[in-house]
């Protein structure tokens with residue numbers, strides 16, 4: 001019975017991971033969310049026959065609450081865990097449309113946004129890995145996956161002048177390094193750590209964009225089209241998670257994938 005712990009399953013990609021993975025009754029899935037009653041209700045409404053889903057409550061930035069979920073998951077899963085999926089993340093809209101040099105005009109907001117995202121996207125995942133490592137070490141599969149972003153790729157940034165989402169990209173680059181450091185420590189124990197980008201999936205992040213902001217986004221899309229002429233726009237979340245699962249299934253320490261930062265295609269092609 002493969003077991004999974006996935007953070008941020010309330011909506012977006014996390015919900016799709018929960019839906020896809022729990023569709024196999026042999027899997028046991030523990031989802032971590034901030035608002036447990038709301039997710040319990042959604043599970044009851046949309047996935048009601050699935051007794052292999054367990055929802056636990058924690059804001060991932062609250063160390064004690066996260067520690068409590070590890071204790072609860074230990075009981076539910078009998079002391080071992082196969083897959084840990086660090087999906088919960090913040091995509092700030094503060095840096096979504098304007099380059100980093102322009103964000104400097106609002107230093108306080110810049111600081112708040114960067115540190116706020118850093119707490120969720122990086123620090124919380126370091127605690128998550130550490131707290132769940134005893135379970136992972138006792139698991140059969142031993143895979144830990146960070147849901148990262150191709151926006152953290154410096155080559156892409158430099159070659160296509162990708163100026164948008166700078167602070168978010170900084171946090172994902174830090175997440176990739178944290179994940180690689182865990183890999184460096186734990187590969188001798190057979191644990192595979194990966195940072196995977198799900199491609200671009202429409203989860204409604206830009207739904208409130210003003211016409212001016214949409215113009216900035218259009219500029220980025222043009223650059224993405226130069227980079228990947230086949231790009232036809234964001235995919236639906238269900239497609240994105242299927243791609244990501246296929247990559248983590250294919251990757252192994254034996255193939256030399258430990259600590260790698262890869263796209264939904266299993267390489268460095270981000271779109």
Ligand SMILES: NC(=O)c1ccc[n+]([C@@H]2O[C@H](COP(=O)([O-])OP(=O)(O)OC[C@H]3O[C@@H](n4cnc5c(N)ncnc54)[C@H](OP(=O)(O)O)[C@@H]3O)[C@@H](O)[C@H]2O)c1
Nearest residue numbers: 008010011012013034059060087088089148149200201203
């Ligand atoms: N969508 C894309 O195209 C894309 C591309 C690259 C990478 N990603 C990454 O994919 C992951 C999922 O994002 P998404 O696109 O599905 O966005 P989303 O719809 O905004 O979902 C984010 C999830 O993270 C949870 N979360 C945020 N802060 C949290 C906290 N402090 N404690 C616990 N949970 C928290 C949210 O829970 P609440 O409901 O409580 O807010 C939600 O479940 C993120 O790591 C994101 O960076 C997405």
